[in-house]
Amino acid sequence: MTRRSLLPEESILSDDFLRELMNVGEVDILIGVPTYNDANTVGTVVQAVRAGLLQYFPRQRAVVINADGGSKDATRDLVRAASISDLHHPSGMTALRTLHCISTQYSGGVESGKALHTILAAADLLRARSCAVVAPDSIHIEPVWMKGLLDPLHNSHVDLVTPLYRRHKFDGLLVRNLIYPLVRALYGKRVREPNPTEFAFSSRLAVQFLNQHPWTQDAGRDGTEISLILTALEQDWPIAQVFLGEKSRTEHAPTDLVRAMRQTVGTIFWSLEQNFSAWSSRSGSSPLPTSGPEADVDLEPIRVNRKRLWEMFARGVAELEPVLKSILSPATLAELQRAAAKEEEFHFSDELWVQTAYEFAASFHQEVISRDHIVQALVPLYRGKAYTFLTENRDASGEQLEAGIEALCQTFEQKKPTLLELWEGTK
Amino acid sequence: MPPSQDMLWYKDAVIYQVHVRTFCDSNADGIGDFRGLAQKLDYLQELGITAIWLMPFFPSPLRDDGYDIADYRSIHPSYGTLEDFQNFLKLAHQRNIRVLIEMVLNHTSDQHPWFHESRSSRDNPKRDWYVWSESDAKYRETRIIFLDTELSNWAWDPVSKQYYWHRFFSHQPDLNYDNPAVREEMWNIMKFWLEMGVDGFRLDAVPYLVEREGTNCENLPETHAIVKDLRARMDREFPGCMLLAEANQWPTDLRHYFGNGDEFHMAFHFPLMPRMFMGLKLEDRKPITEILQQTPSIPDACQWCLFLRNHDELTLEMVTDMERDYMYDEYARDKGMRLNMGIRRRLAPLLDNDRRRIELMNGMLMSMPGTPIIYYGDEIGMGDNVHLGDRNGVRTPMQWDGGWNGGFSTADPENLYAPPILNPVYGLQVVNVQSQKRFDHSLLSWMKRIIQVRKSMPVFGRGSMEFLYPANHRVLAYVRKLGNETILAVNNLASSAQAVELDLKSYKGNILIEMFGRNIFPRVGDLPYLLTLGPYQFYWFRLRKI
């Protein structure tokens, strides 16, 4: 047997996995589930996926593919157990077809890029007409999400479906305050969740992205989901947004902010380098075809330690002065320092935030210092913006919250010429 | 005068289903008859079948294709005389072909003298032979079978001013089996034919014999008791004769009709047939393996009857709603092809006249556990005519050659009981026995070959069955075993080439011999056995330890 003859560099697909894919054969729908030690939630998720496929796509050939980062718990068994095969018949009497749920472990530890790479490679090999990715920890997932994600691909010539969720008003602060407005201003399309955990795409987009993404380079390893969205934006693939339902990540382990920043903002900055001609020529923004409410917000009050946010911001601005000096213009830095002096009067204005973000992007492009350090240096400043956001929206209604975000987006769009000047180094 | 004395002959049988009217007309009146049928026995012998199942040929107003019988002891004049029948029976037996006939127990025609008497007045001695009621509210929980034509199971008789019970058409009143005189008379009729030499009966509409308030009036214990009684009498007086049940039921309900081997010898496996078509369309073996897993084991002497198509519609009663919708969409997009709860089409048109799929379906039919039934004309791939009403579209004249009326009759074409198929794809010019006889690769020649291969090994009819579950769900594989004979059947349900790895560990060391060409395939080793199959391809292997 030559099972282990393939090195990971040569192929993302192991021989065993390939054998399983052979047995699955051509499919119409492929659902990818990237996991790592998700035994607590993955069972619910896969059952909902299965129910969704049965209910809404009973005639389609479908497969659930689990790309696992080396779980030590029962994650993979739970996924496999959701198969509808002729072997255990009591479960699947209502299903027309066999539903394969297969699991593979990629080598080299958890890496969202490798997981998506595996899913895309499988989709290409199985010639799946449409694919969806779901997060293994989406405990609020409903079978109808499958319909929501996949229907636009089948019915309205859309190549990418991004989600909309009902979220708590203080959830997803980085998305609301930086990622969404930045992507919107740069690429001219209003994608509310540019870094989704649930999304769907057509086979054409999958194959295109699979072949052009630098999978083996450092830049291609992380933040692959947002890369896919940015690629679709850059190349003007038709995109639609679909409201799915409630989404809350607060139940889970706290996210590492630096890592989140690298994955998202780092990837966006990096994409600017590659796609200069695409984003530099666009101005303003247009809404996407959307089904369901665009922003449904949960207003239930929660307690937040804003003081700590403030402290980390103020200390960051003070301590990082030598680093910020090489990234920011003297004027911006001075303004930041002035702002960071007193908590009571502190207000991180939209203009200052946008200016800061654009100067970071330009410095990233010019590589004034190590690019990773630039991204890291943005973290404390983001905390300051988050502090302002929390303070301003303490008692805000959903509409007020939306209006605030819309205003920030407008500022990002209006100040886009600044970025272009900074980019060329004329300022 | 059975051709061989083997009591289990029906297990090895290959049955050919035919209606006298449709097969061959010897007297140029446009209707097939027993003399014509007798002339074609050589053809049937050459085909290799071992039994003929004749659909009703009794005197009848023919409002339900003969299932509305007006006289149980005679032959419909269009088909000939009792002597013609006896002669046909003798000739068939000479060729080792057994003859099964229809016995419609449940109901008669409203033209039957019994019903005439019964309805004549409420105190007629035959009044009790049918089920009468003052109200049409009795037995409400009973479903209506012919949904497209009937509104109720009760019909008003204006003569005697009462309702009579009918499970099928209103011109087919149900006999009252609570009446011992009825039961006795029915046995006497069966005896009449058995004494003449027929080898068995297909009992029509068995589940509906007895009615009881508060039930759905199907599969009642009283019904089973009646069948047991008939069987006991037959075993005593005519050993070696066979009873075949027509009961469109789920396998677990059907199981009761085998009793402890003291009711029916055989029963149709209705739910399997639509699932074979479904599995083929889905390219997924799941529907087939699932239904066979749910099929209970039956007594040793009993046997399932398997078929792909018959004179009725492809029934979709024994499938879920989702499956039925799928079948309609895939096989009967045109609403005209649907009837009651089924699809009224022949095998070849259902399979888009695709020779590979026709062969695969026949291959599965012949290798799954049970006795196969071939519907007349399907062995040459005849087409249908959905514009003939009811189920007559699949009951058109047999196509013998490309000449006058396709060789069926020398009558004027307008005098035929039904127009022959004339379209450019399935018409008698294209699809006929004579042209197919000339070529070794024709469907007819292939059918002869597969019947021959099947008959060469009793394991096909009598062996056990065990599914292999290769991970490739498009491949249906099973092992049939009888004593030390083992056969492996591998079927590719997909329209594309497939690779499959079979777990044959328990057959390690065996050599595989392909049964059609007798070629040797590699010996089974420790590794999974790898096979590649072309689109819709199937293999039959004999496993031999040498």
Added chain:
Amino acid sequence: MWQKFINDLMLASQEIISEVAKFLPRLLVMLVLVLVGYVIAYLLKSVLRSILRLTKFDKLSEHAGATQLLNKAALPSSTELLTRLVFWVAWIGFLLAGASVLGIGGMQEHVGHFFGFLPRLFAALFVFFFGLLAASFFSRAALLAAVNADLPSSRLIGITVRTVIIVFSVAMGFEELGLAEHTVLVAFAIVFGALMLGLALAFGLGGRDLARKYLERRFLHGENEEREDELSPL
């Protein structure tokens, strides 16, 4: 007497003339050497400059923070600095070689020393330069990590990392030069030891708080103030 004077004078002048005649070709050789040396050094400088430009050496040193360091010291860019260094070393080498041709006593020995010392000098400079680069890079990494992990006195951590690495690289550089090995080693040991002690004390004293916080969070969660982490950024 005049005769003798004149004779002596003649002899002397003959000697001078012959000495000069003997010296002139050497001088000429020396001048040629110096000239050729200048040309070669100049060529070396140009080649090196283009190589460094091609490899974007400036960017590299900028990332590492060496450029800012040089700026602070009012020195030219790192490429310029390196090429000039190479130019001067090469030319001085030729000057010395030329001087030795003149046959001035003791010169030969010095020249030999100089050439023997050259590789060591380069190695030491190399170590020192990359030490600076590394110090700058890692101190910034430490600073960012400390700030983002909300550690107190992040700047101190950054400076400490920088100091340790610079001291270490200086020590290595001197070791390479073969100068005052022991002194440097001892000095390094003292600085390093002091730093470690300081750190140990700092962490010991400050860590008490940290440990208490950690334990509280671990066992008394619920009615806790630490809710910020539960806000998900994404």
